[in-house]
């Protein structure tokens with residue numbers, strides 16, 4: 480069972496429950512692609528920019544921060560197979576540097592100091608454990624809180640403008656609950672086409688966001704209980720990693736349901752091992768603890784066995800996904 484919900488997982492369920500299942504219930508991990516790698520590296524460079532003294536927050540230093548961040552992570556397992564050749568990587572890097580130059584056309588980072596960066600926000604709304612990381616929080620000259628998010632893509636047309644604020648509305652809600660102060664504005668900075676979209680926060684807006692996340696969570700719980708995650712054919716299907724195993728587009732797709740069972744057994748065993756470890760071993764557990772009679776060897780063997788079954792199933796599915 481899912482323990483936490485992030486705004487992006489909630490949006491994913493809204494867009495396509497089947498995609499949500501593949502990613503979060505079956506846990507078929509989507510490998511990092513070039514677009515995601517560019518987004519995270521650009522975000523990190525922007526975060527580190529504000530570690531520099533104000534007078535050093537210029538284009539050259541921002542570009543150097545990007546190069547440094549990429550140099551540190553480019554050999555990771557996650558990134559090492561991203562590019563077929565140096566030319567592709569170079570073109571990708573130049574594009575990322577352009578995004579950072581675009582940023583400097585929108586804001587002058589030497590003129591302000593963010594209040595917080597890469598801030599964890601978490602909280603409980605009814606029985607939903609919500610969590611996420613907001614990119615930046617500022618305090619404007621009137622003392623108001625502003626929540627800021629960088630987007631490495633293009634700003635949407637006015638028709639889709641407000642729906643893109645969903646995550647920030649939830650962050651504003653959690654910040655309000657945590658700090659007792661309501662943020663006054665949400666700001667999305669789109670780097671691809673140098674555009675800023677802002678939205679003033681109202682009580683009604685936060686109430687609507689709260690009701691919406693509760694409704695999504697209830698729908699997720701219902702889907703898990705009934706084992707029903709319908710496909711929702713949409714404009715983004717062509718970019719969906721799971722399309723090759725999606726029943727909407729293929730006959731005879733592999734059944735991924737057993738992954739859910741494997742994941743729940745693995746989680747349960749890991750939770751037990753963690754609980755025993757936390758108190759310092761079986762012998763330290765009180766006599767009346769339900770874990771006292773745990774056969775550690777037996778559950779470790781079972782864990783290896785289930786992990787092996789899971790890995791075999793995942794590798795069969797991945798062969799289809801990566802064809």
Ligand code: SF4
Nearest residue numbers: 495710711716719725
């Ligand atoms: S291809 Fe489309 S319908 Fe199928 S899982 Fe992905 S988003 Fe959903």
